[in-house]
Amino acid sequence: MTDVSRETKALAAYAALLRKWNPAINLVSPKTLDQIETRHVADSRALVAVAADAFGSWLDIGSGGGLPGLVVAIMRPDLTVTLVESDHRKSSFLRTAIRELGLENASVITGRVEHLDALFAANISARALAPLPLLMAYVARHLTASGRAWLMKGRNWRTEVSEARREWNFDLITHPSPTEPDAAILEITGIRHV
Numbered sequence: 001m002t003d004v005s006r007e008t009k010a011l012a013a014y015a016a017l018l019r020k021w022n023p024a025i026n027l028v029s030p031k032t033l034d035q036i037e038t039r040h041v042a043d044s045r046a047l048v049a050v051a052a053d054a055f056g057s058w059l060d061i062g063s064g065g066g067l068p069g070l071v072v073a074i075m076r077p078d079l080t081v082t083l084v085e086s087d088h089r090k091s092s093f094l095r096t097a098i099r100e101l102g103l104e105n106a107s108v109i110t111g112r113v114e115h116l117d118a119l120f121a122a123n124i125s126a127r128a129l130a131p132l133p134l135l136m137a138y139v140a141r142h143l144t145a146s147g148r149a150w151l152m153k154g155r156n157w158r159t160e161v162s163e164a165r166r167e168w169n170f171d172l173i174t175h176p177s178p179t180e181p182d183a184a185i186l187e188i189t190g191i192r193h194v
């Protein structure tokens, strides 16, 4: 199998798992169930594209049903992906998906990200987890000094950045979202307390 067909098949199998389990676990909003490929997976694929030069370890916090973490693991078998999710049923879904998709580069930690010992990740992603000021504290705890955070934010991202800057200094590159006008992927480095 070529990498492209492996990836296409794995993404389709992942979307099927989300559809199968969503009625029981609410992995994505039921209103968006018909937008798994066009919104949820597309958002995550866009992240993989902007983070094309990422290497080493990748930590996805508040993974829920695996967005973007499982898409990263599928599309980047060279990365070691850890998914952190506090909800037991969701983390159990994530383990099932990893097993069924045969993802040897992914694992799950069940727990609250702020309670875990530092994980020293080279990359950290989060989507729909918390407002940026709180997210910065989560990221600062687990990112290496030279690491990069990839935070997927909605249309309020500019306000969230201003609020976060009251407490944190950081360097920021913004990448537009392909699925939602005004949403953005925030690429953040050099995080330190004000």
Ligand SMILES: C[S@@+](CC[C@H](N)C(=O)[O-])C[C@H]1O[C@@H](n2cnc3c(N)ncnc32)[C@H](O)[C@@H]1O
Pocket: 027, 028, 061, 062, 063, 064, 065, 066, 067, 068, 084, 085, 086, 087, 090, 111, 112, 113, 114, 126, 127, 128, 129
């Ligand atoms: C709104 S969902 C978003 C899930 C996924 N990232 C997505 O975009 O579909 C937020 C997820 O983060 C988990 N969560 C919330 N607070 C957390 C924490 N402090 N540590 C780990 N997981 C957390 C919740 O259980 C939930 O599954």
